[in-house]
Amino acid sequence: MPLSVWRKLGLPDLIPTQMTLELANCAIYTPDGIARDVFVPVGKFTFPADFVVVNY
Template sequence: KLGDLGKFLIPCDFSGMDVCHALADLGASINLMPLSIWKKLSLPELTPTRMTLELADRSITRPKGVAKDVSVKVGKFYFPTDFVVFDFEANPQVPLILGRSFLRTDHALIDVYGEEITLRVNDEAITFNLNQTTRYSSTYDDMSENRIDVIDVFSEEYA
């Protein structure tokens, strides 16, 4: 019987940030970025949104907006990603949450048995050993009071 891998992290590179890992969350339908990171990265204007988020504690929050086409560098690849930006405290080493849309865009293949994630662009690929990235998960777990669990996303703009 094998143990549960739990959550896993993807190392990302952003200029102006020493260490950045993103929590890969297959349960998330959106990608999340804290407002503080958006400001730190000096990203372009946020696109307004009428979206509301229901969090794990059943509270409702409104994002500050959507950061469109943010270039997320993973290894040698750049992936254009839309982030929902709202004001929450995040672990400075694991500030981003990447959902299914990101994992689908980068053709992610997750080998649970082999404990690897492979991201692909055309005929090229980069593979990460999940044991190497999960060592940062403990710092994410230590900040559980700041953890964001999005239960549901309500939006009329895509209807």
């Protein structure tokens, strides 16, 4: 998830991480953090999801 979307949604603070991500176009990013157990509604169900937030 892009950092701009995370800020716009006004969700809780991110958990710091040391991981790096290599995307399909061989670009390497260091995430700004991880969001754990964010509740995402899908139809009439709600699921907890984890997101890696990247500023790109």
